[in-house]
Amino acid sequence: MILKTLNSMRKRMSWTDARVLLLKAGIEPGLGWNKTIEKIKQLPVQPDAGPLQDQVIEHILCGQKFTKLYPLNPKDRTALQAKLVDQKIPDIAAALSFPNHLTEDQLIEHPGGFSPVSVESDDDGIGLVFSSAFQMKKREDIPFEEFGHPDEIRARYDEIVGVTFQWEQIMSVIWVPHHRDNIELRIDYPKGMTQDAIHALHSQLRELVNSLGVVKLVKAINLFPAVRNFYDDKKEGRVTEIMFSTTTGGIKNEKIIKRRGQIDQRDETYHLAGKAGLDTEINLYRVTVEWSFTEDNLFFKPSILLAATGPSGKGPGGEPTISGAVIGGCVRAADYEFVIERLGQKVKLTA
Amino acid sequence: MPMGIKRTHDWLVSSDISGEILRACLSITDWLNSLKSDEGSFVTLRDVSRVVEGQANEDEMLAALSILTTSDYALLDVHGYLDDFESGPLVLDDCAFRSAIIEGVLIHPATGDEVPDPETHLHLFYSLRAEVLD
Numbered sequence: 001m002i003l004k005t006l007n008s009m010r011k012r013m014s015w016t017d018a019r020v021l022l023l024k025a026g027i028e029p030g031l032g033w034n035k036t037i038e039k040i041k042q043l044p045v046q047p048d049a050g051p052l053q054d055q056v057i058e059h060i061l062c063g064q065k066f067t068k069l070y071p072l073n074p075k076d077r078t079a080l081q082a083k084l085v086d087q088k089i090p091d092i093a094a095a096l097s098f099p100n101h102l103t104e105d106q107l108i109e110h111p112g113g114f115s116p117v118s119v120e121s122d123d124d125g126i127g128l129v130f131s132s133a134f135q136m137k138k139r140e141d142i143p144f145e146e147f148g149h150p151d152e153i154r155a156r157y158d159e160i161v162g163v164t165f166q167w168e169q170i171m172s173v174i175w176v177p178h179h180r181d182n183i184e185l186r187i188d189y190p191k192g193m194t195q196d197a198i199h200a201l202h203s204q205l206r207e208l209v210n211s212l213g214v215v216k217l218v219k220a221i222n223l224f225p226a227v228r229n230f231y232d233d234k235k236e237g238r239v240t241e242i243m244f245s246t247t248t249g250g251i252k253n254e255k256i257i258k259r260r261g262q263i264d265q266r267d268e269t270y271h272l273a274g275k276a277g278l279d280t281e282i283n284l285y286r287v288t289v290e291w292s293f294t295e296d297n298l299f300f301k302p303s304i305l306l307a308a309t310g311p312s313g314k315g316p317g318g319e320p321t322i323s324g325a326v327i328g329g330c331v332r333a334a335d336y337e338f339v340i341e342r343l344g345q346k347v348k349l350t351a
Numbered sequence: 352m353p354m355g356i357k358r359t360h361d362w363l364v365s366s367d368i369s370g371e372i373l374r375a376c377l378s379i380t381d382w383l384n385s386l387k388s389d390e391g392s393f394v395t396l397r398d399v400s401r402v403v404e405g406q407a408n409e410d411e412m413l414a415a416l417s418i419l420t421t422s423d424y425a426l427l428d429v430h431g432y433l434d435d436f437e438s439g440p441l442v443l444d445d446c447a448f449r450s451a452i453i454e455g456v457l458i459h460p461a462t463g464d465e466v467p468d469p470e471t472h473l474h475l476f477y478s479l480r481a482e483v484l485d
Contacts, residue, residue, distance in 0.1 A: 016460045032464060257393055269389050
């Protein structure tokens with residue numbers, strides 16, 4: 001049982017996140033996935049999969065999501081939550097194996113669109129979880145030895161890469177919080193998924209909410225105001241990436257490489273000196289903010305990325321608009337809720 | 352000069368270290384002292400090569416860096432990052448860096464898979480220890 005859970009974790013989350021979940025469940029990881037799985041296989045008694053599965057559910061609800069917020073009239077909250085709870089969960093493989101992920105063979109048989117697989121609730125709200133099969137473009141290294149004359153190939157190329165299309169299981173959530181007046185649509189946003197694809201999935205999920213007949217979601221809340229508000233509030237987390245335009249015609253993408261240090265892009269010497277050389281404000285349109293928590297010797301690092309496609313747009317005052325946020329690094333629901341609360345404050349949503 | 356850097360400087364001068372390695376150690380120490388507070392966060396071998404250019408060869412520079420990272424009067428911490436084609440540099444956490452250096456096993460922080468030829472993909476960088484600036 002636990003091996004299935006480990007394989008599901010391997011499919012859906014980064015090794016960095018998986019290590020934290022394993023340690024939280026009292027399982028000492030080995031060096032990388034292969035050695036960890038080997039080590040657990042050789043234990044005389046396999047650890048109970050239960051605690052790890054609970055954490056995988058939290059990760060399905062909160063881990064590496066592209067989230068859009070829609071206004072919720074508080075009077076619709078109870079009816080919408082009840083509607084989610086009443087949804088019939090079909091007897092399909094994705095629901096029967098939840099929270100474990102499907103095998104590649106099972107994924108090929110996955111029904112199209114969004115299939116409900118579970119209803120989850122906690123102190124923060126109630127959510128309906130869906131599974132979808134999505135084809136992703138993957139790059140993989142091809143060893144030189146697979147060619148007829150490996151030495152000749154090695155002399156000619158440093159690396160040979162193949163592109164494949166693979167089915168991946170994407171987990172999405174309609175989340176109705178108890179205390180925030182927004183409906184959250186959260187969709188897995190793995191590396192390699194394009195912006196077009198995530199927005200298309202969001203449109204389908206929004207129509208699915210509308211089809212429940214309780215609310216009519218039209219336009220996601222514009223999160224762009226939070227970009228400047230996060231940047232200006234120097235007490236708020238640590239900014240690790242920004243993108244902005246200048247009136248000198250520059251588009252600048254500045255990142256902090258040392259992720260666990262104390263350096264903040266807002267106060268970085270090069271950034272401040274560049275700004276000081278300008279008579280005009282920089283036009284920010286992308287920001288990543290990280291927070292760090294240590295609990296029980298484990299390191300948690302939730303983050304938010306807000307990105308517009310360019311420095312101006314059709315929003316108020318010629319500003320761009322941002323309809324969704326990438327909320328990453330959350331291995332616990334508490335991390336995600338922390339980030340979403342901070343986002344709400346920065347967009348100045350009413351509670 | 353911050354007390355921590357001065358302590359290292361004084362220790363180097365009175366130590367048994369000599370010749371080009373000592374000169375390289377002192378040049379790097381002086382250079383670190385000249386940096387603004389956040390400029391010692393991501394020091395690469397290219398930066399240090401420029402500092403010791405004409406004073407020490409590569410082996411002597413690496414010996415100097417080793418002294419400045421491992422002695423009782425160390426000024427620097429050493430870290431590693433992995434060059435990832437899609438994501439750019441991925442900084443390794445302490446545990447992953449230790450396993451790469453000590454056991455020669457480099458684990459990709461995203462996939463959890465072992466990276467073949469770790470020496471090709473692992474790059475070192477240094478950061479000034481916060482406590483030496485006190």
